[in-house]
Each structure stands twice: as structure tokens, then as C-alpha cells.
Amino acid sequence: MTSTLCRNIGSKLLLVQHGRHLRKQQISHFSRAKKIALGTSAFVAGAGAFTALALHYSVHASEDELHTPSYPFKHKGTFTTLDTASVRRGFQVYQQVCAACHSLNYLAFRSLVGYTHTEEEAKAIAAEAQIEDGPNEKGKMFMRPGKLSDYMPKPYKNDEEARAANNGALPPDLSYIVIARHGNEDYIFSVLTGYYDPPAGVSIADGQYFNAYFPGQAISMAQALYNEIIEYEDGTPATQSQLAKDVATFLRWTSEPHHDEKKLYGFRLVLFAAMLVPLCWYLKKRTFSHIKSKKLAFKA
Template sequence: MAALLGNGLRPALLLRTQTGLKLHQANFSFKSIPKNKKIAYSLLGLAGLSGASYALILDQAVLASDLTLHPPAYAWKHSGVFQSFDHASIRRGYQVYKQVCAACHSMRYLCYRNLVGVSHTEDEARVEAEEVMVVDGPDDDGNMYERPGKLSDRFPKPYANDEAARAANNGALPPDLTYITSARHGGEDYIFSILCGYCDAPAGVTIQEGTYYNPYFAGGAIGMAQALYNEIIEYDDGTPATQSQLAMDVVTFLKWAAEPEHDQRKKMALKALVIFGALISLSYYYKRHKWSVLKSRKIAFKPR
């Protein structure tokens, strides 16, 4: 700030007199500032720095207590600027969700038609939908009936309502997984760490009955039991179903479910960068062309 006050505030003042124009330069320096203002500026800067430091420390303290670990940052295949989703991993992740996670967690905002062109063909998605019986109606007689699912149907819910879900899970409500990677701090890193982070509670930590210890979960005690183990399912494409592979695939699937426009958004961003880069170059050339006449002129003042 002292440098700005000392060097930036040097305007040239033009004063008109009877003999013409005289150029006077007004010199300002930090020494010319009153002492009380110097103290006020210094205190203001210290207060701003202290406030920023306190906010950072408070943010870290809120995000992690002594018994909670920060999830590490993993190198996801879709995290780069020029990288897109691994659609084979999305297909495997759907298989993990269907066979493991769907027993407790819903994805009520996702339809079977959303799978078409992403992880399944239209015929494969239709077969997946027809495996589920959907309550529909009323018919001509006013009765409800069941029918095979269609592409327009949403994924089925494991419980009829939230009260039934709580009753089946010791009072805990399993969250909907459609937007879970966007709803949790840490995103896919947090979900992956939760799925692979189950371990025995350290000495001195007591876990209530019906809960399990996971250092990445706030408080350490989580109501969901460990769901993924090595070879708990068999992939259709023959990929070894290790615990980390299962977790990576289902997290990739959940990331796609939360951001289905992910790949398209990156394509549009790259196109915009190319187009705006060309427009900026043309605008700069046009500006130089238009202002070249004025900038090459010499303006002289003739004394009276």
C-alpha cells in the first residue's frame, strides 16, 4: 500500500497562465500521510489478515474433528480438463448399485432411459426396466395393477416411505444417492473413502450397538455396515471385483448420476475457449487498427 501511495499518486497538473500552459508535477509520498492515518491503515491491514487467518482455521476445525479424517484426493479418470467419464466403469458401477446398494438406497431422480447411450443400449435398458414390477393405474375398473417397467419409469425405491426406511435401519434414514457426490463435502473422494474406510475403533473410542466405526464419517460412528468386500459380486465383463474396484466403479456411476452433463460441459468449455481466443485476437487487432491514427498524432499546445 505504501508503494502505491508513494509511486501511484503523481498526477501531472496543467495550469493555464497568461503566457501559456505550464506543467507542474505534484509529488506525494507516504511521509505526507498523517501519523494517525498511518496507524489506522496498519490496524486495518492487521485486522483483515487476522480475520482471514481465523476464518481458515475455523473452516478446518469444522470440517474435521480429532476423530475425523479428511479424505485424500484421488486421481479420478474424469477429473482432468480433457478427460471424460469411463463408460465401462459407469456400467460396472450400475451393476454394483443394483446388486448391493439398491437394497437400502434409492435413486428416485434417475430413469432407465438415462442409461441409454451411456452405459447400456436401448434394448439393454428396456430389459433392465422390465425386470421391475411397477404399480400403475387405475384401470377402467378403478383398480391399481402391476406392470413391467418401461424406459420412462424411475429406479424403484427400496422402501415404501421414509418411516419404513427408518424402521428397517435402526432409526437411520439411508440417503438418496442420485446427487450424493454433489451433496457431500469432498465429493467422490469422500464417498470412496467411506466405502473403503471401515476399520476397528481405536482404543478409548466406544461405538454404540448397531453402529460401525469409520474414521472418514463425522463422529466416527456410522449406521451403515460395510457393504463392499472382495469378490462380493461378479462383473459381467470379467473385471476383478476387488473392494477398491467396486468402490471406484460405483462412485463413478454416482458421479455421472449427479452430473450427467459432465462430458458435454467440458466439450462446450473447450469450444468456447477456442472461439473466444480467436475473437480476442481479432478484437485486439481491430483496436490497434482503429486507434493507430490517434496514437500516432502529436498534440502540441501553442502559447498565446
């Protein structure tokens, strides 16, 4: 049985090598013109694929929009984690600036515990919020202080109220805004710092503002971040770029709360592969060494 298997494998290997040799002979018999045409076609195909890939990343938006720059966020590295201090400051920016219009429907107060705040701090933050609950024994809804199990309260009761308060525009929920936009946190940072006066020849409707990185460049949200608009708890200078960077990092965390854990698992996988790959290579060499070293003879 073993000898039969070895003969079958050896014959297949010989057939594969013979086929490769025939293909090489066929190509070597091509004329010079055919070889030049074949090489040119391969070069053009490769250049076209490279150009298409480059355009996908550099000109993803329309020609009337600016592509979001790539900013050096620390957590973009393969094995780097989110800056916890920046996430905490970003929550402060959201709480004092963004929460007036934007919701975080999928973030509970308990998510802050052990990452950006202690349990006591998270309970105090939750208690500041008024949560509608009920009905009570009289069949009526009532307001109560928030608990860790509650989700972040909405700034508006419904979408119609939100549109009425924002000139017809609906402020999006920010729970997963980073992974829902092309450019991720780079897009958030660019929009928050991309307010300029309209260039000559560009007219902006009433209630809208010119933003170089927003699709269409006319945004209904007024500029929200300015230098020293809030005071950080840790004493970090609250410049506009620092505020935008921190809230963008915070929104990356809300969009991907298991960001650090996934990178930890990836690091463990790399370490496991570093040990497993040499073992597999050794097993392959040991298994096929007697087959590769066997001399096969066939009668004509």
C-alpha cells in the same frame, strides 16, 4: 466532433498519469518507518488471506473428523470425460449392492440408453423391475414390468418403512449425493472404504459402525463392499477399491448426467476464445493507434 473527442480522451489520460505521478511522489515521501509498517501490513494481510484459503480446503471438517483425500479420478481433468466402462460397472454395483437400501428417485431407465447400455439392454433391465401402476378398470393398483420411461423403483414404500428397516436411520437418495457432499466422489470413495475397528477409548452404539470419514465417525450403514462380492460382466477384478471407485464414478454421472457435454462446450469456448482474443487485440490496436500517436499541445 472527432477532434473534440480526441482532446477529451487525451486530457483524461494526462490527468490519470498525473494522478499516478502524485501518488508515487506521496509514497516516496514516506519515512522509512512508515514504509516498513505499510509493507508489513500488506504482507500480514496477504498471509492471512492465504492461510484462510488453505484452511478452507484442508480443515473444512471439524477437528474430530478426517478430511477426505483427493483421489486421481480420470474425469477430474479439465477436458477429460467420464469413464463409460466404469459408469457401467458402477451401475452394476448399485443394482446388486446399494439398491437394497438406497433409491435413485431421479434416474429413469431411459437415461442408460446410449451411455452405459444399449436400448435392448436398458429395456431388459427395466423389465426386471416391478412398477406399481393403476388404477385399473376395477379401481385397484397393480404391478407391471418396468419400461424405459419409468424411474428406478424405491426399495421402501415410504420413509417410515425405511427407518424401521435400518435401526432408525434413513438411507439417503443417491441421485445427487455426489454434489450434495463436501468432497464429491472422493467422499463417497472414502466412506465406502473407511470402515475400521474403533480406536481405544472410542465407544460405538449398538447398530452403528466406526467410519473414519463419516461426520461423527459413527455410521448406521454396515460395510457393504468386500473383495469379490460381485462378478463384473467385463471380467474386471472386483476388489473393494475397484467397487468403490466404480460406484463413485456412477454416482458422479447420476448427479451430473451432462458432465461430458459441459466439458465439450468448455473446450469449444476455449477454441473460440483463442481465435477471438487476437482479433479483439488487433481491433483495439487499430482503433486507438491514431489516438496514442497523436501529439496533444495545450496552451498554458
